[in-house]
Amino acid sequence: MDGQQEAINKADILIEAMGWIRRFRGKTTVIKLGGSLMGNPDAMRHTLIDIIFMETVGMRPVVVHGGGPSINKAMEAAAIEPVWVKGRRVTDAKTLSIVEQTLGYELNTFLADEIERFGGRAMNLNFRSTNVLFGEKLLLEEPGSGPIDLGFVGQVTRVDRQTIESLTYTGQIPIIPSMCIDDSGQKYNVNADTAAMAVAEALGAEKLIFISDVNGVRRIKDDPSSVIHSMTADEAQELIRSGVISGGMIPKVEACLSTLNRGVGKVHIIDGQLRHSLLMEIYTTAGVGTEIIQSRNTQASKINPA
DSSP, X not given: OHHHHHXXXXXXXXXXXXXHHHHHTTOEEEEEEOHHHXXXXXXXXXXXXXXXXXXXXXXXXXXXXXXXXXXXXXXHHTTOOOOEETTEXXXXXXXXXXXXXXXXXXXXXXXXXXXXXXXXXXXXXXXXXXXXXXXXXXXXXXXXXXXXXXXXEEEEEEEOHHHHHHHHHTTOEEEEESEEEOTTSOEEEOOHHHHHHHHHHHHTOSEEEEEESXXXXXXXTTOGGGBOOEEEHHHHHHHHXXXXXXXXXXXXXXXXXXXXXXXXXXXXXXXXXXXXXXXXXXXXXXXXXXXXXXXXXXXXXXXXXX
């Protein structure tokens, strides 16, 4: 009887997921993989399997990835001390070369190969294969002083939407490193969050999912059980004003709100260390992280999959 009940429980889970699978079939979801996830092989494996599942049931996942820890390790081996300004890596010519090799080629190829190894189909999109991110040099604006030059750090101004969509239409998962190139052929290091946002906006994605090492926006910063599962843009702004959202979570939530204003349906923040967090966030009613939507009048939330 225990075995039969276990089978029934599994069937119930599939029935719960069915409504969400039907809702998101054919929809594009951009997934930002943070560099911290790369340091946990088990979490990375389960996340990639989740992404393969999404494609298998009809969603169109697109992966944008960073690789900070791997870049740091390569820089340490080359005896280059990293320099940071306002959370962004100052990138001189030597650092750019390491970023391109480590992030643009090694990690990018590794992720595509792993997806293939787990039974999916993937295409790595980099400067040696097919580049899809184009941009320009980024100068950080600093109130009270002139713009800050970070070296070869850029921002995405154009995304090759046709190439990405052509791959997703044929059941392949595009894997995109957070680098871009300008009209003169100069390559740039790009913040992975902003690169993912640019891709999501260009594709008109149904969802943009940030996979990080926290389980979402919390009412109490150090209490994982206080995660807020769903909030509107207005509610998020109020939580920032009241100080509930603070510190490093403020720019991430503000970036989420900016993305919603540019046509992305929903933005999610989830913890990649939790096994199958991606599937639980998308295909269960409660979810496990935080979703941010424009308003409850215009977007269905986790409470209502219809």
